[in-house]
Amino acid sequence: MKKINTVLGPISPEDLGLTLVHEHLAVSYAGWECDPLSRPYNREKMVRICLRALQPVKDYGLNSIIEATPADMNRDIDIMKEVSEKLQINIICSTGRYTEELGKWAYLKQRSQNKIGDMVQELYEGFMQEITRGIDLSGVKPGVIKVATGLNYISPIEEAVLKATARAGKETGLPLITHTENGTMGPEQAKLLIDEGVNPKRIMIGHMCGNSSLQYQLSVLSQGVNISFDRFGIELFLPDKVRTATLIGLLGLGYTDRIMLSHDFMACTSGRGGRLPEEVARTLTNWSFIHIFRNIIPALKQAGITDEQIRAMMIDNPRRLLGGE
Ligand SMILES: [Zn+2]
Numbered sequence: 001m002k003k004i005n006t007v008l009g010p011i012s013p014e015d016l017g018l019t020l021v022h023e024h025l026a027v028s029y030a031g032w033e034c035d036p037l038s039r040p041y042n043r044e045k046m047v048r049i050c051l052r053a054l055q056p057v058k059d060y061g062l063n064s065i066i067e068a069t070p071a072d073m074n075r076d077i078d079i080m081k082e083v084s085e086k087l088q089i090n091i092i093c094s095t096g097r098y099t100e101e102l103g104k105w106a107y108l109k110q111r112s113q114n115k116i117g118d119m120v121q122e123l124y125e126g127f128m129q130e131i132t133r134g135i136d137l138s139g140v141k142p143g144v145i146k147v148a149t150g151l152n153y154i155s156p157i158e159e160a161v162l163k164a165t166a167r168a169g170k171e172t173g174l175p176l177i178t179h180t181e182n183g184t185m186g187p188e189q190a191k192l193l194i195d196e197g198v199n200p201k202r203i204m205i206g207h208m209c210g211n212s213s214l215q216y217q218l219s220v221l222s223q224g225v226n227i228s229f230d231r232f233g234i235e236l237f238l239p240d241k242v243r244t245a246t247l248i249g250l251l252g253l254g255y256t257d258r259i260m261l262s263h264d265f266m267a268c269t270s271g272r273g274g275r276l277p278e279e280v281a282r283t284l285t286n287w288s289f290i291h292i293f294r295n296i297i298p299a300l301k302q303a304g305i306t307d308e309q310i311r312a313m314m315i316d317n318p319r320r321l322l323g324g325e
Helices: 043-058 077-087 106-113 119-133 156-172 186-195 214-221 240-252 278-284 291-302 307-323
Strands: 004-006 009-011 018-026 062-067 090-092 094-096 144-148 176-179 203-205 226-229 259-261 266-268
Touching: 004 090, 018 043, 018 077, 018 259, 018 307, 043 062, 043 077, 043 266, 062 307, 077 090, 094 119, 094 156, 106 119, 119 156, 144 156, 156 176, 156 186, 176 186, 186 203, 186 214, 214 226, 214 240, 226 240, 240 259, 240 291, 259 307, 291 307
Parallel strands: 018 062, 018 266, 062 090, 094 144, 144 176, 176 203, 203 226, 226 259
Antiparallel strands: 004 009
């Protein structure tokens, strides 16, 4: 079995332990840095916020998180390293890109329009640089490749990212984790990556809990890939009860070995701040790193899901995905 890259260096897959597979420490939407009213970027304060958010989860045995922030969402390796050191948890960071709508694309679009470079090739080279040499000057190597598509549509740029990540994933053995928008394009993502030659076991289609249709779930699972129910606590579009019921259905059908859990929580963001409207804030009251442990696992157990099944989703499946078993 191969080693898993964390922000503090490689570890053995057996040392991964209880893992949340899709979370964010510091993350920001592109453009905050152009807002003259953005708060100053205070790394020390952000580390304190992350520590406060993660510390209580250690009591539940949390040992590792996949930090799913791609390069164009203000991925901050220094914050991840400091939090990992101080809290003694493994943090696996990502190379990769976000959706066309919300990522940073002007530079590559301009190069490709002027025929300076081929987008798939340039993306691939960028991912490979980070995987083989490390991110920026940190020397930190990503443990996963992140890819994202938009709502009901895979744009040509997103298709280029899928192809480039597929190539990088095949060559390096790193797993591919994905963002799907509001429960759409999961089957299409899986098919495209598999058609490009990626082993389905090395793929985790993300945000699958955004769609409560069992038919949708099966159209992804039937392709042999892993999926993540990774937005527990985000009840803006879908209540957790529906997520939980869908999950219980899939566990009952025998898919325990292919499902992983997380919150897609964001511990801190940059910009000028501000309050969410009351009706939105109300749908996020449970959103934190601890919600699954405090509320979702007890609900699953009440429905008859066993400790072994929970162990599979939280420990064994992440170990297999990241460790390349
Ligand atoms: Zn995310």
